[in-house]
Amino acid sequence: MSQPTADAETAFRALFQATYDDLVCFVERRTHLAIADDVVAEVFLTAWRRFADVPETLDDARAWLFVTAQHTLRNRQRSDQRQRSLALRILREPNDTATAAEADGVAARVDLVRAWQHLSPDDQQALTLTVFENLTGAQAARVLGISRAAFSVRLLRARRRLRRRLLQQEATAGHRHPTSTPISETGAPL
Numbered sequence: 001m002s003q004p005t006a007d008a009e010t011a012f013r014a015l016f017q018a019t020y021d022d023l024v025c026f027v028e029r030r031t032h033l034a035i036a037d038d039v040v041a042e043v044f045l046t047a048w049r050r051f052a053d054v055p056e057t058l059d060d061a062r063a064w065l066f067v068t069a070q071h072t073l074r075n076r077q078r079s080d081q082r083q084r085s086l087a088l089r090i091l092r093e094p095n096d097t098a099t100a101a102e103a104d105g106v107a108a109r110v111d112l113v114r115a116w117q118h119l120s121p122d123d124q125q126a127l128t129l130t131v132f133e134n135l136t137g138a139q140a141a142r143v144l145g146i147s148r149a150a151f152s153v154r155l156l157r158a159r160r161r162l163r164r165r166l167l168q169q170e171a172t173a174g175h176r177h178p179t180s181t182p183i184s185e186t187g188a189p190l
Contacts, residue, residue, distance in 0.1 A: 047064075123161055137151055
């Protein structure tokens, strides 16, 4: 790759400054705020790599960035969908040597995945920060830029919605998995 010229750098900086706010708003209206910055950065990286393809007029360049953002968002959605599908397929297909208890465990995980998919991105994020990322409430609140009390309320509500969804699924299925463990209001096993 050849070194960019000073003119190209100057032109790219001008494009960035002129379109950044509009692009951020465009992306934020179409995706979760947690990934909007990543998408915008990816769009500008694409613009830098393909700067010769970016139209010269500001209006056309802005539209080109929006199209690139739309493609980036679709690619992310397809990737996320493939990952969810793979996870469900793995959970649904226990190996031949699986015991009945293992099969029940797999069924419980499938129920959890289905319930998880019905949660809002905010609920998923609150649960993920504490369960998967193992952050304290204060740390998670800092990550989200909210108060500790606000995060505690958000986490409590997310746990309740997840529990409610799991109970609805069990009622619909007409059975309770023997390996499932009831969860208290705080999210701890009973």
